[in-house]
Amino acid sequence: MKAVCLLSGGLDSTVCLAYARTHGYDACALSFDYGQRHRAELKSAAIVAEVYGAEHRVVKIDLRAFGHSALTDDIAVPKGRDEAQMGAEIPVTYVPARNTIFLSFALAWAEVVGAGDIFIGVNALDYSGYPDCRLEYIRAFEEMANLATKAAVEGRVIRIRTPLITLSKAGIVRLGAEMGVPFGLTHSCYDPSPEGKACGACDACVLRAKGFREAGVEDR
Amino acid sequence: MKAVCLLSGGLDSTVCLAYARTHGYDACALSFDYGQRHRAELKSAAIVAEVYGAEHRVVKIDLRAFGHSALTDDIAVPKGRDEAQMGAEIPVTYVPARNTIFLSFALAWAEVVGAGDIFIGVNALDYSGYPDCRLEYIRAFEEMANLATKAAVEGRVIRIRTPLITLSKAGIVRLGAEMGVPFGLTHSCYDPSPEGKACGACDACVLRAKGFREAGVEDR
Numbered sequence: 001m002k003a004v005c006l007l008s009g010g011l012d013s014t015v016c017l018a019y020a021r022t023h024g025y026d027a028c029a030l031s032f033d034y035g036q037r038h039r040a041e042l043k044s045a046a047i048v049a050e051v052y053g054a055e056h057r058v059v060k061i062d063l064r065a066f067g068h069s070a071l072t073d074d075i076a077v078p079k080g081r082d083e084a085q086m087g088a089e090i091p092v093t094y095v096p097a098r099n100t101i102f103l104s105f106a107l108a109w110a111e112v113v114g115a116g117d118i119f120i121g122v123n124a125l126d127y128s129g130y131p132d133c134r135l136e137y138i139r140a141f142e143e144m145a146n147l148a149t150k151a152a153v154e155g156r157v158i159r160i161r162t163p164l165i166t167l168s169k170a171g172i173v174r175l176g177a178e179m180g181v182p183f184g185l186t187h188s189c190y191d192p193s194p195e196g197k198a199c200g201a202c203d204a205c206v207l208r209a210k211g212f213r214e215a216g217v218e219d220r
Numbered sequence: 221m222k223a224v225c226l227l228s229g230g231l232d233s234t235v236c237l238a239y240a241r242t243h244g245y246d247a248c249a250l251s252f253d254y255g256q257r258h259r260a261e262l263k264s265a266a267i268v269a270e271v272y273g274a275e276h277r278v279v280k281i282d283l284r285a286f287g288h289s290a291l292t293d294d295i296a297v298p299k300g301r302d303e304a305q306m307g308a309e310i311p312v313t314y315v316p317a318r319n320t321i322f323l324s325f326a327l328a329w330a331e332v333v334g335a336g337d338i339f340i341g342v343n344a345l346d347y348s349g350y351p352d353c354r355l356e357y358i359r360a361f362e363e364m365a366n367l368a369t370k371a372a373v374e375g376r377v378i379r380i381r382t383p384l385i386t387l388s389k390a391g392i393v394r395l396g397a398e399m400g401v402p403f404g405l406t407h408s409c410y411d412p413s414p415e416g417k418a419c420g421a422c423d424a425c426v427l428r429a430k431g432f433r434e435a436g437v438e439d440r
Contacts, residue, residue: 061281066332097328100368104324105286108317112286137367144360148320153351 002115003161004028004106005054009044011208012164014186015176016121019163021052022179028113029054030106034061034095040196044187051182059105066096079191079201099132103141107158111151116158118145123164123172125207138162169211177217184220222335223381224248224326225274229264231428232384234406235396236341239383241272242399248333249274250326254281254315260416264407271402279325286316299411299421319352323361327378331371336378338365343384343392345427358382389431397437404440 003025005017020027029049031042042058049056099120106118122133131137142160146152164172176183188208189198198205212219223245225237240247249269251262262278269276319342326338342353351357362380366372384392396403408428409418418425432439 057286059282062279066277066329095328096331097324097369100327100364101321101324104317104321107320108315109286111316131370131373132368134367137364140360140364140367144320144357144364147354147357147360148352149317150351 001117002026002028002110002113003117003119004030004110004113004115005119006102006106006121007031007045007049007054007056008121009041009046009048009186010121010188010204011169011176011183011186011211012121012123012172014044014048014121014183015172015179015181016119016164017048017052017054018176018179018181020117020119020161021054025117025119027052027054027119028109028115029056030102030109031056031058032061032102032105033058034098040189040192041187043196044185047185048182051185057109061101061105079199081203081206097132099130099137100141103145103160107145107149110158111149114151114156116156117161118158119161119163121164122162123167123169125169135162135165138165168214169207170214173211173215173217177215183212183217221337222246222248222330222333223337223339224250224330224333224335225339226322226326226341227251227265227269227274227276228341229261229266229268229406230341230408230424231389231396231403231406231431232341232343232392234264234268234341234403235392235399235401236339236384237268237272237274238396238399238401240337240339240381241274245337245339247272247274247339248329248335249276250322250329251276251278252281252322252325253278254318260409260412261407263416264405267405268402271405277329281321281325299419301423301426317352319350319357320361323365323380327365327369330378331369334371334376336376337381338378339381339383341384342382343387343389345389355382355385358385388434389427390434393431393435393437397435403432403437 003020005020005027007013007017007029017027017029031045033042046056110118138160145158188204190202190204191199223240225240225247227233227237227249237247237249251265253262266276330338358380365378408424410422410424411419
């Protein structure tokens with residue numbers, strides 16, 4: 001039973017991949033080199049994929065061609081914000097149509113390898129800020145996907161699986177801990193040092209630290 | 221009034237771009253370098269975009285990473301088939317999830333430039349073979365798109381426009397002729413010579429020749 005898992009190399013997508021493996025899927029892990037500042041995550045993705053015995057592909061795409069995000073442009077990554085500030089508006093780290101593009105490539109690969117399931121680690125915290133992390137969006141993508149491909153026309157149903165969608169960051173950490181996820185191999189920071197060290201102050205670092213604290217789990 | 225137009229440099233997408241321009245849109249033309257054998261079309265796309273005063277971007281994406289199409293692999297492009305043979309099954313020139321990937325990038329660019337309309341030149345002939353050329357699919361993509369982006373959340377409606385969808389190839393040629401489309405600049409062949417000369421025998425060449433013949437228009 002094959003599944004394509006979107007894998008950034010961060011905490012959420014790694015827990016999502018672990019979930020797919022734990023539930024018996026033969027996983028194909030898909031990462032994107034999209035000109036992100038935080039390319040350290042691609043190294044994490046490769047290591048995590050290997051740990052989970054997943055076939056790993058990195059697709060190079062040029063999201064910089066359209067610009068307009070702190071994750072790909074020279075816009076400053078916001079630091080030291082609390083959750084109220086994070087939730088107040090769609091963050092500058094939003095990349096236009098990113099999940100739609102990522103899921104589209106996942107759909108292509110799913111068709112080629114004969115996978116019926118696509119796993120994506122979107123969750124409750126993300127969707128306060130990113131419109132393409134909401135369940136309503138995921139369901140609409142799934143409906144479209146089932147009209148888009150030769151596989152669908154031939155009767156193979158595509159399911160977009162979001163095991164983390166209702167979980168808080170602490171919930172994700174707890175789920176990961178239960179499955180023995182090697183957290184130390186994952187990378188979350190939006191603005192790491194050239195050596196890949198987390199900044200500790202961007203939204204991703206703040207949420208990660210809080211998640212581990214609340215879950216009572218040590219982040220090695 | 222801005223619109224993003226998918227432009228392969230072929231007959232259909234060129235007529236589609238001409239349609240958008242004729243209807244008063246300020247066009248942003250989007251092409252893909254996806255490892256297609258028929259890269260001559262990218263040269264045509266650049267010329268056509270210039271003729272129509274459209275801003276032109278070529279996004280490089282690696283569809284070969286997933287393989288499985290005569291347009292990107294070493295599978296032979298079928299030659300000398302009639303329309304009954306073409307319609308009998310999904311052709312080997314089908315690229316998994318191609319229109320979904322293309323429209324996703326168009327959605328990203330539309331969001332960045334503030335375009336509400338995305339034009340794609342899918343048509344009746346295509347959708348006998350390609351599932352992602354059917355109106356049902358297009359409507360599902362549109363619905364998903366309106367849940368996917370910051371623009372949509374803020375109330376800007378995205379429309380996927382398919383002015384050619386009910387037209388035969390002859391109908392497209394007639395529509396293009398009415399708008400004065402410079403057909404000679406467009407490229408349709410799936411398997412051109414290294415100099416970019418059309419083979420005259422692949423499905424695309426056969427349909428194009430038939431379309432011009434039925435429309436009573438000369439293909440220069």
